[in-house]
Amino acid sequence: MGTTQLESVPEPKYWHLKTVLSDAxxxxxxxxxxxxxxxxxxxxxxxxxxxxRQALEQxxxxxxxxxRRGVGTTVAPPRVGVAVGSAQQGWPxxxxxxxxAVDAVETVPAAAVLGVLGTAADEPVHTVxxxxxxxxxxxxxxxxxxxxxxVPGLSAIDAPAGPARxxxxxxxxxxxxxxxxxxxxxxxxxxxxxxxxxxxxxxAPVLLVTTRYFTAAGTAAVSVxxxxxxxxxxxxxxxxxxxxxxxxxx
Amino acid sequence: MGTTQLESVPEPKYWHLKTVLSDAxxxxxxxxxxxxxxxxxxxxxxxxxxxxRQALEQxxxxxxxxxRRGVGTTVAPPRVGVAVGSAQQGWPxxxxxxxxAVDAVETVPAAAVLGVLGTAADEPVHTVxxxxxxxxxxxxxxxxxxxxxxVPGLSAIDAPAGPARxxxxxxxxxxxxxxxxxxxxxxxxxxxxxxxxxxxxxxAPVLLVTTRYFTAAGTAAVSVxxxxxxxxxxxxxxxxxxxxxxxxxx
DNA sequence: TAGTGGTCTAGACCACAGA
DNA sequence: CTGTGGTCTAGACCACTAA
Numbered sequence: 003m004g005t006t007q008l009e010s011v012p013e014p015k016y017w018h019l020k021t022v023l024s025d026a027x028x029x030x031x032x033x034x035x036x037x038x039x040x041x042x043x044x045x046x047x048x049x050x051x052x053x054x055r056q057a058l059e060q061x062x063x064x065x066x067x068x069x070r071r072g073v074g075t076t077v078a079p080p081r082v083g084v085a086v087g088s089a090q091q092g093w094p095x096x097x098x099x100x101x102x103a104v105d106a107v108e109t110v111p112a113a114a115v116l117g118v119l120g121t122a123a124d125e126p127v128h129t130v131x132x133x134x135x136x137x138x139x140x141x142x143x144x145x146x147x148x149x150x151x152x153v154p155g156l157s158a159i160d161a162p163a164g165p166a167r168x169x170x171x172x173x174x175x176x177x178x179x180x181x182x183x184x185x186x187x188x189x190x191x192x193x194x195x196x197x198x199x200x201x202x203x204x205x206a207p208v209l210l211v212t213t214r215y216f217t218a219a220g221t222a223a224v225s226v227x228x229x230x231x232x233x234x235x236x237x238x239x240x241x242x243x244x245x246x247x248x249x250x251x252x
Numbered sequence: 253m254g255t256t257q258l259e260s261v262p263e264p265k266y267w268h269l270k271t272v273l274s275d276a277x278x279x280x281x282x283x284x285x286x287x288x289x290x291x292x293x294x295x296x297x298x299x300x301x302x303x304x305r306q307a308l309e310q311x312x313x314x315x316x317x318x319x320r321r322g323v324g325t326t327v328a329p330p331r332v333g334v335a336v337g338s339a340q341q342g343w344p345x346x347x348x349x350x351x352x353a354v355d356a357v358e359t360v361p362a363a364a365v366l367g368v369l370g371t372a373a374d375e376p377v378h379t380v381x382x383x384x385x386x387x388x389x390x391x392x393x394x395x396x397x398x399x400x401x402x403v404p405g406l407s408a409i410d411a412p413a414g415p416a417r418x419x420x421x422x423x424x425x426x427x428x429x430x431x432x433x434x435x436x437x438x439x440x441x442x443x444x445x446x447x448x449x450x451x452x453x454x455x456a457p458v459l460l461v462t463t464r465y466f467t468a469a470g471t472a473a474v475s476v477x478x479x480x481x482x483x484x485x486x487x488x489x490x491x492x493x494x495x496x497x498x499x500x501x502x
Numbered sequence: 503t504a505g506t507g508g509t510c511t512a513g514a515c516c517a518c519a520g521a
Numbered sequence: 522c523t524g525t526g527g528t529c530t531a532g533a534c535c536a537c538t539a540a
Contacts (some may be wrong), residue, residue: 012535014509017454039525050511055526060441060455071526072519081438087337087488185488187437188331189457189481191310203527204267205310207439207457231439238337238435238488262516264528289506300530305507321507322538453508 015049016056022047023057027066027077037067037075063207065232082136084229086211087238091183093215094132094146094225095172101144103168104131111147118214119147119224126150130168133199134227141234142211143199144227148175152222175215175223182216187236196228207231265299266306272297273307277316277327287317287325313457315482332386334479336461337488341433343465344382344396344475345422351394353418354381361397368464369397369474376400380418383449384477391484392461393449394477398425402472425465425473432466437486446478457481 037043044054058075061067068078085099095101109129116123127149134142150156153174190210197204209229215222229236287293294304308325311317318328335349345351359379366373377399384392400406403424440460447454461477479486 016509020455041525050513052512053510056509058526063457064440065438069526070519071517072524074525083436186333186485187459187488188315188485189439189459190314205270207313209437209439235436235438238437266528291506300532302531303529306528308507319507320538321536322505324506324538 016053016060019047019049019054019057020060023061024066027061031077033077033079035077037077039074062232068232078233081235082139082141082233083235083237084134084136084141086236087185091180093172093176093178093180094144094223095169096176100134100136100141101132102135103165103172104133105164106130106168106171107163108150115147115224115226118212118221119149120221121149121151128153128156128171130171132168139233140200140230142227142229143196144225146172146223146225148223152178152217152219178217178222180215180222181218183213185211185213187211189231190228192228200228200230202230202232209234209236211236266303266310269297269299269304269307270310273311274316277311281327283327283329285327287327289324312482318482328483331485332389332391332483333485333487334384334386334391336486337435341430343422343426343428343430344394344473345419346426350384350386350391351382352385353415353422354383355414356380356418356421357413358400365397365474365476368462368471369399370471371399371401378403378406378421380421382418389483390450390480392477392479393446394475396422396473396475398473402428402467402469428467428472430465431468433463435461435463437461439481440478442478450478450480452480452482459484459486461486 031037038046040051040054040058044051047054058067058069062069062078065078065081067075069075095103107129108126110123111119111127111129113123119127121127127147130144130146130148132144132146133140134144148171153171155177156171156174188210190208192200192202192204192206192208194204196208197206200206200208209231211225211227211229213225213227215224281287288296290301290304290308294301297304308317308319312319312328315328315331317325319325345353357379358376360373361369361377361379363373369377371377377397380394380396380398382394382396383390384394398421403421405427406421406424438460440458442450442452442454442456442458444454446458447456450456450458459479459481461475461479463475463477464471465473465475
């Protein structure tokens with residue numbers, strides 16, 4: 003062989019591996035198909051298992067693969083488009099959009115949430131847990147924080163903890179005149195309880211959607227929704243149309 | 253020692269480590285402060301460096317840390333809120349929102365983009381590159397795809413490649429009557445060129461914001477914006493208010 | 503040149519799912 | 522029980538930054 007210029011740009015092995023695997027997924031595998039196990043794949047590509055795993059991790063992050071302990075690695079279906087910001091605003095629980103009330107208790111939110119709520123640490127806050135299911139799959143877990151001061155009528159209705167109580171809180175909320183809302187999206191990692199709800203391991207990448215609901219009196223409620231980042235594409239449709247297909251990055 | 257019940261729930265070391273580090277960051281470190289190097293931290297906690305790195309990775313993902321090769325690990329400032337969906341719609345380039353045109357060429361987009369654009373592979377498409385800077389920091393890189401058919405007036409203006417040409421494409425776009433737009437957000441990993449633009453390593457986690465712009469004739473343009481997931485919080489303000497503080501997950 | 507984080511290896515053991 | 526992915530170790534070398 004001649005003095006071929008090589009290694010001038012030493013691309014990391016896992017990066018190159020990811021590209022190769024990605025192409026293979028496009029050409030030789032169908033959705034749902036199981037890949038060879040990690041030890042065999044590593045051997046086949048002549049790399050250590052850790053290196054192979056680094057490539058698989060990236061592909062999972064991009065929603066191309068799905069890995070389950072004790073089962074194997076399968077080719078993931080395209081991401082599910084989940085409507086988050088519909089054209090018209092509304093209180094949580096209005097309309098049948100896949101959310102299901104799970105529970106409601108009175109807690110002291112984390113400091114970060116208190117900052118968004120704008121309440122003090124000793125104020126009682128109703129915390130409603132909801133789950134969102136789309137196409138038979140749990141895609142999001144939500145914690146809805148409602149200061150007791152926002153729903154004074156609720157104290158009379160002392161429903162027992164559970165879905166009924168959760169619905170009672172939201173019913174009271176919906177009586178208020180909604181003045182506005184705003185929303186933010188950021189990357190996070192799943193807390194242990196959310197991970198369990200979403201059938202993922204703790205620390206799995208998630209999209210955190212924080213929504214503030216305003217009345218004339220100020221911030222009436224704050225929702226922190228945790229979406230599975232691997233399987234979800236959040237859609238904010240200002241028009242009625244839906245994006246049908248997308249694929250993450252190169 | 254008595255038979256203390258231990259290890260009943262064998263929490264992974266890196267997970268526990270992350271919690272410990274997270275608390276330490278809150279209490280003993282200021283923003284911008286540099287942490288001890290990885291080898292020392294690993295030794296201090298009695299774990300392998302790889303395990304320590306797993307914890308650091310998570311914290312970086314949550315925007316708590318910033319790691320730079322050859323420099324060190326520093327405590328990251330709170331995430332920057334970046335306005336993405338303002339109240340009123342508009343073509344890209346309207347208003348001074350931190351975007352800066354870089355370049356424009358005629359390319360064949362990736363298959364995934366073609367699907368969203370709804371064009372064929374042989375149709376010429378102007379591809380505009382833009383960069384978004386907020387508070388002195390590059391937060392996003394965008395590729396704006398404009399089918400030549402959308403801007404028939406452009407062929408006359410044969411500006412040379414470069415910022416001037418990019419601005420020419422957007423100027424033509426802004427002449428069209430915008431009928432609507434929709435947007436989606438998903439997790440991805442940075443392509444090599446975007447990573448360079450954002451001062452990150454290839455594969456770094458990013459938030460992909462895909463926007464479709466409609467005229468009466470159909471999809472006139474598609475924008476794929478790549479935001480740094482570690483430093484950015486995307487805001488969709490329906491009201492004029494801004495979320496001031498947030499922290500990702502527990 | 504010294505010190506940092508980034509990559510990679512070749513093992514080991516563990517937790518979990520399913521037959 | 523077997524086979525899977527998840528965790529962890531103790532090294533090594535490389536790429537980059539800044540003095």
